[in-house]
Amino acid sequence: MTQNSYQTPEVAQAYDAKNSGRDDFEFYRQLAGEVSAGNPDFAVLDIGCGTGALGVQMAAAGYRVTGVDPSDAMLDVARNRPGGDACTWIHGYANDVPDVVADLAVMTGHVAQYFLTEEAWVEVLTEVYRALRPGGWLAFESRNPGRRAWERWVPEHTTRRLPHPGGGELTTWIELLDVDEDGPEGVLDTHRGITIYPDGHRSGDDSSETLIFRSLDRLNSTLEAAGYSIEQTYGDFSRGPVTEADPDSGTEASVEYILIARRPHP
Incomplete structure (x- = not known):
């Protein structure tokens, strides 16, 4: 396996320019607003936070934000961006996050697709479950292989x-x-x-x-096996439905699988 370039400062510094105009951030900000209603101490955990762009926006909205990422170079950008000092940044992985610290955990930028084996994917789901408070939410997207x-x-x-x-x-x-x-x-x-x-x-x-690129059935089954209840699934960031390719009807596969799950209350 060759080096992942996100570990290099020059790539980290150019990351935001390459990813400008994203439509996922608005989706996750709106979701946070919906599920945080009535909670003045709402906390967000950003798994694979990268350069911290979403985390800083969440902090500006009044949430307590923790971001975790394995790349020091990306976190250097996060720490030094305007508003970066309002967040807690952790160099590492989901297993480095303390217990029950978040009401909403997000994995944006298709971070979910970097966990290549079932073992790695189940591990991150388990670690996020541990980091969520009872009743807390997990939201992420994975591209529809169709x-x-x-x-x-x-x-x-x-x-x-x-x-x-x-x-x-x-x-x-x-x-x-x-x-x-x-x-x-x-x-x-x-x-x-x-x-x-x-x-x-x-x-x-x-x-x-x-x-x-996992199937929706596999994403659902691994979430349920990790103890989550699946609350909603969308096919795009405008909250359109999930669709699969059907040549007979001319239906195209939706771009995304966007899953919203929850750690149940005891």
């Missing part, structure tokens, strides 16, 4: 030119390296992101990442 997003993760569909936070312009694209559609847990996609920086140097050739 949409076959990996087929578009090639330069002709992904090349973009973006402003660099330090000035100048980035050019970035994705190169698909491998797809295994026969994995027992779901489709496995391996790709790398290439970036050319304003000074002309290039990064990404020596790194890659692998994502898993």
Whole structure:
């Protein structure tokens, strides 16, 4: 396995520029507003918080926020962004989070797809359950494999030119390296992101990442086995329904599986 480039400062510093215009943040902010009603001490846990963009927005809305991420480089951006000092940042994983500290845990940016084995996925669900207060909520998204997003993760569909936070312009694209559609847990996609920086140097050739696309049935069954009740499922961040591809009717698969689950009260 090659190095994950999110561990490098230059990639971390450019992450927000590459991910501008996201529609998931508004979804999770609205969800927090709905499930926090009547709780003046509402606490949010952001698993795989990255550069802390959502965490800072949640803190500005009045919530207590803890973000956890394995990349020191990403957390350096989080700590130093305006409002970053209002959050608690933990370098590590879900098992490094204290017990019963959160009313809502979120995994944004398709973090759920980085847990490639069932063992790793069940472990994070178990650790988040431990970190939630009774009655607490877990929300995350995973791409619908029926949409076959990996087929578009090639330069002709992904090349973009973006402003660099330090000035100048980035050019970035994705190169698909491998797809295994026969994995027992779901489709496995391996790709790398290439970036050319304003000074002309290039990064990404020596790194890659692998994502898993689980079926909705498998996501549901693992949540239930970990003790959660599944409260709602959406197919996009506008709260549209989950759909699967049906050539006969012309129905397309929804882009996402967005799951909202809950740790039950005793």
